[in-house]
Amino acid sequence: MMHAQLRSHIIRLLNTDMRLDGRKLTEYRQPITVEYGAIRTAEGSARVKIGETEVLVGIKVEIGEPYPDNPDEGTIIVGAELLPLSNPDFELGPPSIQAVELARVVDRGIRESKAVNFKKLCIKAGEKVWLILIDICPMNDAGNLFDAASLAALAALKDARFPAVENDKIDYKKKTDQKLPLERYPLAITVCKIGDKFIVDPDTEEEKAIDARLTVASTEDGHLCALQKGEDFPLTINEISQMIDIGMEKAKELRKFL
Amino acid sequence: MTYKQRIDNRGFDETRPIEAKVGVIPRADGSAYFKIGNTVAFAAVYGPRNLHPKFLQDPTKGILRCNYNMMPFSSSGERVRPGGSRRSKEISLVTVKALLPVLDLQEYPNSVVDVFIELPQTEAGSRCAGICAASMALADAGLLMKDLVAAVSVGRVDDKIVVDLDYNEESYPGVPVADIPIAMMPSSGKVTLLQMDGEVTKEMLMEALEKGKKALMDIYEVQRKALKEKYHGVDE
């Protein structure tokens, strides 16, 4: 819940093309950093910082049975926990609905774009496939976890290598040189509407003032692969169109950090 | 058969390389990072802050809560299912007990001090790393503390007492092994955490405590330096 005066202050500032911290409306915080291989025990990992927001993503792989309707495909499973370490408002306990939404939105962007070639995760059709387990852990939530998590997940996929398999068992201590079959680079950009203006990369205060948000996941060749509208207020079709344009343009910019 | 040389060629009284940093989580009231070998622990402190529900409040003093958690990708084997386990609950409990003796919580009646310990990477000695990080984070949060708390796992491998038992030594085959995590208040030498897992004679245990004490004084120096560095930039 945001104090009415602060919200109208934000809107007044936006009308002068400025935000609380002096950024332009579609400007990301700086610096944005991507660190590959931050976690030795993971098969793939990345640490992403956008301003003071920091997210760790780690990938573990397992061998499992395929789903009966896709016997020659492996899959990804994305999890997210809003760690109380990262934000005074996060509570201990099972994943909140916000954590579930975060995981599922990041999942959709990767899954629907076929970024990871599931067929190439097949070891033996009908019996054994690779399962790619992606876990999102915020370390400091200063706003915009969605975009940081999406960038970190993609970077972790790029960093990941298959472990050695001996006698049908994974030897996690031995990593091979074999990369994951990552074929496309989808990125989620969350565009937020406050009053009648659009911003990206909201910080902690701005997040409280958002009327509606649209998370737009797109690939490097300009295809949309996932959408998620959030928050309490509606969007017109025209607004959606504008937000998608912003989302796709910003994805191009952010992709450069990979 | 005697354990003549440590698997990684360390001295018997030597810890793995240690790194410590304070103030790593901006949103927290206090925070720290402690790395020993390949075990990495982050700790964030929020508090003193409001405690809900009200029936948990203690009108005579603040309450300390600790939560120890391993991230899903932190194990060198399979993924760790999130949500904690009986093991992590027990570690959370002994962590509270390890830190309580130094804290002066009477200044904060009816409130809570929350400590969250997260480990992105573990390779033996994780509960001790968590306690080292937590103690720095509590100091960083400006809480009243008589002392810091330093912790390390001392071990027994065959006929030797070794300081900072690592992953390979924990599971050394064919000989008696013991894992003895110890936490101590450095300025008084008093023990606030002691557990033992394995097989030792009393003499070995006493030797472990003495060796542990020495190593813990070195760890305390690292913690001190990290705290001073944050506020001065350069340790004088």
Add this chain to the structure above:
Amino acid sequence: MMNEHVEQKTETQEQSKVMVKDKDIAVPGETLAIGMDTLPGSGTYREGEKIIANRLGLVSIDGRAIKLIPLSGRYAPKAGDTVICKVFDVTFSGWRLETNSAYAAMMSLKDATSDFIQKGANLTQYYDLGDYIVCKIINVTSQKLIDVTMKGPGLRKLKGGRIIEVDSNKVPRIIGKQGSMVSMIKETTNSNIIVGQNGIIWIDGVPESELLAIQAIRKIEKESHLSGLTEKIKEFLDKKSQLKVK
């Protein structure tokens, strides 16, 4: 690193050894002094012959007393402090306020205004949920119940402007000697600024001015341990103002 300060007492031959210098950083458990004639000030405690740090802090030696100035930590409410609080609850007998600490403050009807308030009157017309007010802490009990008053010079409801939160331990630096630092920021940015002892700061001006004032305040927060801070901030403000003019 060790400063030996030896005092010879004629009768008891006691020696007081001070182990730290003024402005050193002390960590919990660190021995600050040995000897019975050094006095343990706030943030320290005595154990036998030793005076030991009871928190992380900056050493301040004042004659025979050693105390530690807090470098971090949430605001601890004190009687006499002028603070900026936010109304989060309106009750029959007054208002409950967030103080940026672990404890809420209470403002009763009689402390809120000199007006006569009818029984059953709508209290939100005075202070409503979400309002920020500048008030003074009258009393803090041992149970940390806090009473505040609005009756006093400069105490009022805040309208417009924006609120930021800073480390309450940096407030003395942000205010400066006799208010010199905050006055300089106010003048250079042409904005109105009120600094609460609890680390809540209100700034009111045109958007660019507010932003500049905030940037200056954040800079003070980061560099508060450095000397020559007033000049540095003045330089920073002048440079930024010039850029704007160009």
